[in-house]
Amino acid sequence: DTEVTQTPKHLVMGMTNKKSLKCEQHMGHRAMYWYKQKAKKPPELMFVYSYEKLSINESVPSRFSPECPNSSLLNLHLHALQPEDSALYLCASSQLTVNSEAFFGQGTRLTVV
């Protein structure tokens, strides 16, 4: 199984809502990532978890809250988002060696209204 599964595929939420994005992998990868991708732009790294601990936070606003409940799951909790947060949110995972490629999920298309 070389898949990274993200749910939901699409999400529309209001600025006062609370929602969560979910990501799951069963490849035994100990590094997991959240990326944000705006239209016609490359992915931008948001968070990196290694061994279920947050190791990199790229100065992301606190309205985005990551969580890694176990080595297979990664969540991104969303609260009080702004319309400019609308984007494709990509989850990825990799082995914990820098020569390992990242495996990406299909993404969650988020629209904030």
Added chain:
Amino acid sequence: AQSVTQLDSQVPVFEEAPVELRCNYSSSVSVYLFWYVQYPNQGLQLLLKYLSGSTLVKGINGFEAEFNKSQTSFHLRKPSVHISDTAEYFCAVNQMDSSYKLIFGSGTRLLVRP
């Protein structure tokens, strides 16, 4: 600090023609290099990677890339493209230290016309 430059934002090409997508990197240390493809409304898929050894790397879907250390380049090539190759292509670099941060180029849209 490392960076990746993809000079061409869009490359139009006719079906069955050859194509080259350019990527240049900047780093003070040795790097690992990757090419990813993103089809519309999908995630990223690895095409190929350079870690060490032979400078010519073959990937999936008939793509290959050549690592050139003196020119700090990692250009992607395909001898004959198909309509289905229309997608966004990203070059990415990862430094040989403890960082797990992939640095992406701005992307090149390959548009294959019949």
